[in-house]
Amino acid sequence: MEGVDHLAHERNKSEFDVDAMKIVWAGSPHAFDVSDRISKLVASDPGFRKDNRSTLSRKELFKNTLRKAAYAWKTIVDLRLSEEEAAKLRFYVDEPAFTDLHWGMFIPAIKGQGTEEQQQKWLPLAYKMQIIGCYAQTELGHGSNVQGLETTATFDSQTDEFIIHSPTLTSSKWWPGGLGKVATHAIAYARLIVGGREHGVHGFIVQLRSLEDHSPLLGITVGDIGMKFGNGAYNTMDNGVLQFDHVLDVYSIAFASIAVMLWVSQVTCEGKYKQSDVPRQLVYGTMVYVRQTIVADASCALSRAVCIATRYSAVRRQFGSQNGGPETQVIDYKTQQSRLFPLLASAYAFRFIGEWLKWLYADVTQRLQANDFSTLPEAHACTAGLKSLTTTATADGIEECRKLCGGHGYLCSSGLPELFAVYVPACTYEGDNTVLLLQVARFLMKTVSQLGSRLSSKKPVGTIAYMTRVEHLMQCRCGVQRGFAELSADLVEAAVAHCQLIVVSKFIEKLQQEIPGKGVKQQLEVLCNIYALFLLHKHQGDFLSTGCITPKHAALANDELRSLYSQVRPNAIALVDAFNYTDHYLGSILGCYDGNVYPKLYEAAWKDPLNESVVPDGYHLYIRPLLKQEIRTARL
Numbered sequence: 079m080e081g082v083d084h085l086a087h088e089r090n091k092s093e094f095d096v097d098a099m100k101i102v103w104a105g106s107p108h109a110f111d112v113s114d115r116i117s118k119l120v121a122s123d124p125g126f127r128k129d130n131r132s133t134l135s136r137k138e139l140f141k142n143t144l145r146k147a148a149y150a151w152k153t154i155v156d157l158r159l160s161e162e163e164a165a166k167l168r169f170y171v172d173e174p175a176f177t178d179l180h181w182g183m184f185i186p187a188i189k190g191q192g193t194e195e196q197q198q199k200w201l202p203l204a205y206k207m208q209i210i211g212c213y214a215q216t217e218l219g220h221g222s223n224v225q226g227l228e229t230t231a232t233f234d235s236q237t238d239e240f241i242i243h244s245p246t247l248t249s250s251k252w253w254p255g256g257l258g259k260v261a262t263h264a265i266a267y268a269r270l271i272v273g274g275r276e277h278g279v280h281g282f283i284v285q286l287r288s289l290e291d292h293s294p295l296l297g298i299t300v301g302d303i304g305m306k307f308g309n310g311a312y313n314t315m316d317n318g319v320l321q322f323d324h325v326l327d328v329y330s331i332a333f334a335s336i337a338v339m340l341w342v343s344q345v346t347c348e349g350k351y352k353q354s355d356v357p358r359q360l361v362y363g364t365m366v367y368v369r370q371t372i373v374a375d376a377s378c379a380l381s382r383a384v385c386i387a388t389r390y391s392a393v394r395r396q397f398g399s400q401n402g403g404p405e406t407q408v409i410d411y412k413t414q415q416s417r418l419f420p421l422l423a424s425a426y427a428f429r430f431i432g433e434w435l436k437w438l439y440a441d442v443t444q445r446l447q448a449n450d451f452s453t454l455p456e457a458h459a460c461t462a463g464l465k466s467l468t469t470t471a472t473a474d475g476i477e478e479c480r481k482l483c484g485g486h487g488y489l490c491s492s493g494l495p496e497l498f499a500v501y502v503p504a505c506t507y508e509g510d511n512t513v514l515l516l517q518v519a520r521f522l523m524k525t526v527s528q529l530g531s532r533l534s535s536k537k538p539v540g541t542i543a544y545m546t547r548v549e550h551l552m553q554c555r556c557g558v559q560r561g562f563a564e565l566s567a568d569l570v571e572a573a574v575a576h577c578q579l580i581v582v583s584k585f586i587e588k589l590q591q592e593i594p595g596k597g598v599k600q601q602l603e604v605l606c607n608i609y610a611l612f613l614l615h616k617h618q619g620d621f622l623s624t625g626c627i628t629p630k631h632a633a634l635a636n637d638e639l640r641s642l643y644s645q646v647r648p649n650a651i652a653l654v655d656a657f658n659y660t661d662h663y664l665g666s667i668l669g670c671y672d673g674n675v676y677p678k679l680y681e682a683a684w685k686d687p688l689n690e691s692v693v694p695d696g697y698h699l700y701i702r703p704l705l706k707q708e709i710r711t712a713r714l
């Protein structure tokens with residue numbers, strides 16, 4: 079029945095202050111206020127409806143996305159929303175669109191790598207959306223290997239311009255989001271050539287389309303690369319293909335004067351290339367920035383799937399009826415708990431590691447401005463490794479949540495298939511996860527060679543086993559006289575172990591902070607222990623081989639896990655309520671707040687276009703003749 083909370087009995091079991099946990103999850107009372115207010119604003123506005131996406135054609139879907147993006151921008155302007163509120167609105171609109179790349183990469187790239195004059199020229203236009211930008215780095219032939227990019231930018235000292243060109247088919251820009259049909263400008267990455275000498279890959283701000291009639295400019299061939307995984311999903315985004323045919327570009331990110339911010343190489347008007355004395359990898363700065371945002375995004379995506387699966391697991395009953403009584407809630411099965419609760423713990427773990435990574439990125443950015451590059455290698459390794467770890471775990475976790483919901487998890491109305499289809503490219507974009515782990519492995523090899531066996535003593539006591547595991551895995555690999563390439567598969571495992579150590583240690587550090595609210599810290603301690611012991615159980619071979627735990631310890635850890643699951647059980651619904659997601663944002667009948675699942679599933683089925691007619695299109699043309707044929711056969 080509408081208006082009845084079918085999960086009230088579950089909510090009444092909670093042993094902690096849910097409102098206080100909502101503040102912890104949001105990060106602060108202010109952050110909670112903004113999230114709560116904006117999510118409800120979006121949920122209450124029919125202009126942001128999203129329940130019809132799976133029934134639209136690609137062109138209808140894309141046009142609807144453009145409508146929503148324009149409507150969102152009008153809402154932001156009309157309500158005079160702050161940058162923080164606007165970002166939250168785009169988040170809760172929950173639709174991959176060109177705006178993700180405009181706000182998430184194009185603007186950060188100019189802020190992070192542009193010179194003062196370039197920022198003064200381009201940022202006001204970009205902030206007002208009078209230009210729409212994309213980040214055009216990947217090419218048809220190269221994505222992971224940035225130094226393999228083929229697009230060229232040749233400086234013409236006669237005209238004081240750069241000539242951007244795609245010399246080969248494989249140099250076509252391929253994948254940039256927003257490029258296919260919308261972006262008017264791109265930050266295009268190309269090999270800088272000055273006076274016949276090559277100076278590596280740099281970023282260039284290039285106009286692609288006319289601001290008058292949106293037609294591609296002279297020398298620009300641009301379009302969409304076609305349908306992607308899943309039906310709705312990421313097909314709301316126009317990932318594009320772009321070829322330059324000797325395009326004149328006067329706005330190089332590498333152009334002219336000294337940057338106030340980080341660094342840029344300079345090409346003086348006399349055509350002299352001046353490389354600043356900073357690491358060339360700072361040209362990758364935007365990717366590092368986005369990778370740390372992707373870690374925070376992982377906690378959002380995983381928590382969303384876990385919220386759906388937890389609420390549905392409390393609603394769904396199957397088997398176990400005693401004397402005609404109610405069947406057992408599937409959330410009470412130990413197998414369901416052993417699959418679901420580690421994902422719940424991971425969602426919280428990723429939330430806190432995302433908070434720490436945001437701090438680490440801000441710290442390294444501040445240091446870079448003072449030409450202090452000392453923490454750059456660690457920042458690169460952490461953002462790369464944690465992006466890899468959290469996106470892999472989240473993609474796998476969303477799929478596990480779908481399976482935890484049985485058959486109904488496979489319905490679009492569960493919200494899980496779409497969530498999975500939109501999320502999984504996170505394991506690839508912003509750096510293929512294996513390629514990024516190899517970067518971590520390289521960092522670990524260097525660290526071991528510099529520090530000797532002890533990678534770091536700066537870890538909380540509770541992580542000794544985790545630290546010893548990493549050291550052991552590295553010693554096993556580094557001690558062997560074989561090349562990095564030969565050992566790379568093993569070194570990637572050590573890289574994963576290193577990142578898991580970071581997540582566990584930062585969760586423990588979070589618990590050492592003052593955390594207000596009845597029972598809140600206790601719940602987080604349970605979740606932290608679940609995260610740490612679940613991984614210890616999953617990788618117990620590594621831990622046993624280090625000798626720092628015995629088989630008895632491993633058995634005790636497993637017993638403790640079962641006990642911890644029992645402690646979470648009465649609080650499970652409250653722990654996912656703490657994410658404070660609206661039904662609109664969840665987009666899931668299985669995860670609806672009131673748990674009134676079956677009537678909503680049944681009602682939703684009849685709204686499918688296929689049910690607009692009792693007899694389906696095609697019956698008279700294909701089925702009826704078939705049946706007639708069967709009748710003839712039957713008479714034989």
Ligand SMILES: CCCCCCC/C=C/C(=O)SCCNC(=O)CCNC(=O)[C@H](O)C(C)(C)COP(=O)(O)OP(=O)(O)OC[C@H]1O[C@@H](n2cnc3c(N)ncnc32)[C@H](O)[C@@H]1OP(=O)(O)O
Nearest residue numbers: 178182215221222223224225359362365366458507508509
């Ligand atoms: C919020 C927005 C929504 C997002 C939606 C999704 C949009 C998606 C966008 C994209 O996908 S944009 C394109 C993303 N592409 C990539 O991530 C490419 C991945 N590849 C690379 O980053 C690099 O090619 C590489 C794998 C790091 C290799 O780079 P390179 O060949 O130049 O260096 P190496 O020889 O491996 O290492 C040299 C040296 O440099 C250090 N280093 C490498 N990268 C960085 C970095 N980013 N920051 C700092 N330092 C870096 C590396 O550790 C080596 O150091 P040493 O060992 O020599 O000390």
Ligand SMILES: Cc1cc2nc3c(=O)[nH]c(=O)nc-3n(C[C@H](O)[C@H](O)[C@H](O)COP(=O)(O)OP(=O)(O)OC[C@H]3O[C@@H](n4cnc5c(N)ncnc54)[C@H](O)[C@@H]3O)c2cc1C
Nearest residue numbers: 213215216220221222253254255503506507508509510512
């Ligand atoms: C949805 C989506 C959106 C995107 N948006 C953008 C965008 O806006 N702008 C942009 O510039 N790009 C974008 N990209 C491109 C993305 O950044 C690249 O696809 C990504 O960096 C992976 O590179 P690749 O495709 O070349 O993969 P490859 O590197 O070709 O990977 C293929 C396989 O080779 C393996 N491999 C590669 N190198 C090594 C190695 N050295 N050692 C071991 N294994 C290796 C990989 O692990 C993987 O298994 C997007 C991609 C997707 C899917």
